[in-house]
Amino acid sequence: MTSLLYKEIKLVAHPTSIVFAFLGCLVLVPSYPYSVIFMFGCLAPYITFLNAREINDAWYTALLPVTKCESVLGKCLLVVFFQLFQLLFSVPFALLRNFLNIANNPVGLDATVAWYGFGFIVYAVFDFIFLTTFYKSGYKVGKSFIFAAIFMVFLMILVETTAHIPALVWMDSCQTENLLMQLPILVVGIICYGMLIPLAYQISARYYEKVDL
Amino acid sequence: MEPVLSVQNITKHYPGFALENVSFSLGPKRIMGLIGKNGAGKSTTLKSILNMVSPENGSVTMFRKDFYQHEKECKQHIGIVFGGIDFYPLKKLSTISAVTRRFYENWDQAQYQRYVKLFALDERKKYKELSNGMKVKYLLALALSHHAELLILDEPTSGLDPVSRDELLHVFCQIVNSENCSILFSTHITSDLDRCADDITYIQNGRVLQSAEKGKFLRSFEHLKTPEDSGPLTLEEIMLRTERSKWDDITTL
Numbered sequence: 001m002t003s004l005l006y007k008e009i010k011l012v013a014h015p016t017s018i019v020f021a022f023l024g025c026l027v028l029v030p031s032y033p034y035s036v037i038f039m040f041g042c043l044a045p046y047i048t049f050l051n052a053r054e055i056n057d058a059w060y061t062a063l064l065p066v067t068k069c070e071s072v073l074g075k076c077l078l079v080v081f082f083q084l085f086q087l088l089f090s091v092p093f094a095l096l097r098n099f100l101n102i103a104n105n106p107v108g109l110d111a112t113v114a115w116y117g118f119g120f121i122v123y124a125v126f127d128f129i130f131l132t133t134f135y136k137s138g139y140k141v142g143k144s145f146i147f148a149a150i151f152m153v154f155l156m157i158l159v160e161t162t163a164h165i166p167a168l169v170w171m172d173s174c175q176t177e178n179l180l181m182q183l184p185i186l187v188v189g190i191i192c193y194g195m196l197i198p199l200a201y202q203i204s205a206r207y208y209e210k211v212d213l
Numbered sequence: 214m215e216p217v218l219s220v221q222n223i224t225k226h227y228p229g230f231a232l233e234n235v236s237f238s239l240g241p242k243r244i245m246g247l248i249g250k251n252g253a254g255k256s257t258t259l260k261s262i263l264n265m266v267s268p269e270n271g272s273v274t275m276f277r278k279d280f281y282q283h284e285k286e287c288k289q290h291i292g293i294v295f296g297g298i299d300f301y302p303l304k305k306l307s308t309i310s311a312v313t314r315r316f317y318e319n320w321d322q323a324q325y326q327r328y329v330k331l332f333a334l335d336e337r338k339k340y341k342e343l344s345n346g347m348k349v350k351y352l353l354a355l356a357l358s359h360h361a362e363l364l365i366l367d368e369p370t371s372g373l374d375p376v377s378r379d380e381l382l383h384v385f386c387q388i389v390n391s392e393n394c395s396i397l398f399s400t401h402i403t404s405d406l407d408r409c410a411d412d413i414t415y416i417q418n419g420r421v422l423q424s425a426e427k428g429k430f431l432r433s434f435e436h437l438k439t440p441e442d443s444g445p446l447t448l449e450e451i452m453l454r455t456e457r458s459k460w461d462d463i464t465t466l
Contacts, residue, residue, distance in 0.1 A: 010312050
């Protein structure tokens with residue numbers, strides 16, 4: 001498994017995708033729709049899959065002692081790596097934001113515990129649709145992205161709207177008691193991610209077995 | 214002797230083309246040429262063997278194991294070269310090699326360095342900076358550095374100048390003589406096989422027309438000889454006359 005991820009990072013990951021993974025730091029920007037950070041986390045796999053297609057990665061992988069299922073696993077690991085790295089990388093910046101007493105983000109939801117929970121949900125839904133659509137053909141990256149992006153944008157709008165609904169403003173608060181109230185959203189997000197990604201892998205692998213290179 | 218590769222009744226249908234019951238066997242330390250005109254089904258056969266396309270029927274036995282059941286295990290002992298496909302064009306050879314060697318249990322770094330030196334490869338170069346001949350040599354170096362017992366080469370000499378082709382054919386013969394290795398080699402440049410092949414499999418329209426040891430193969434096409442032919446037919450003449458007779462049949466319709 002480490003060899004697969006190593007291969008993806010060294011040979012396949014597009015440099016832009018790696019830059020996007022570092023954009024978790026945008027939570028430090030005073031007024032910014034932070035759900036755009038999730039969009040970068042979804043663009044990273046899209047650009048890398050495009051790159052993989054252009055550099056004939058599927059062919060080279062087929063020559064190595066790995067099965068088609070493992071080829072899919074490598075890509076899933078890379079996507080998870082990008083997104084988890086991005087969310088983890090943003091944590092110190094979110095803490096720094098509180099430490100610096102930067103005013104509440106007027107645009108939308110702050111980088112609260114709930115925001116991280118929503119992030120996992122956005123990634124889980126996007127990845128599930130993107131991966132399972134892509135591996136039906138093994139090459140239609142654009143179609144898969146557009147299809148998955150419709151759901152991504154819808155969820156992003158929902159995330160940003162929560163901050164403007166009076167009954168849900170506790171999700172936008174960094175007060176300790178509110179952060180504790182938000183914990184279930186994070187747990188739901190992690191469970192959602194932890195269940196949908198393995199499911200996406202299994203379905204994608206089953207589709208890819210039937211794809212002729 | 215037990216064959217290293219046995220292909221039995223591989224069948225695959227595409228719209229407008231079909232591989233029908235392709236069967237042949239390759240013995241140890243032998244070079245088999247897979248010939249046929251463009252679009253005859255050579256590459257599809259190789260891809261079916263390697264599970265890159267899913268055949269509807271048939272079996273592949275490699276090193277006495279069912280390839281489709283033991284794909285990973287079998288791939289540890291084979292090297293594959295697809296001519297004309299550029300992998301990771303912007304990556305340095307050293308980077309590609311560093312990744313590739315992690316996948317092989319029997320990777321021999323000293324052997325790899327020997328081949329890098331023998332083929333005069335510069336590992337600091339990017340893949341796209343290599344000539345077509347050097348690309349094939351690099352892929353061969355990777356294939357041979359994990360002591361592959363079977364090389365599967367798809368059109369490795371296509372697009373190469375006669376000197377590079379001659380050099381590569383010399384390398385193939387050397388590999389079979391010095392390593393415990395067999396080669397399955399698809400090409401439409403039949404003159405390459407006159408020099409180095411032990412066995413020939415001829416595919417026409419997705420079907421195996423003949424698969425035999427080279428001498429037997431040549432004798433089986435003696436009916437194509439004309440009174441003007443004094444010596445045995447070459448592979449090229451056999452292919453030309455076989456395909457031409459098909460065209461004659463079509464024009465008479």
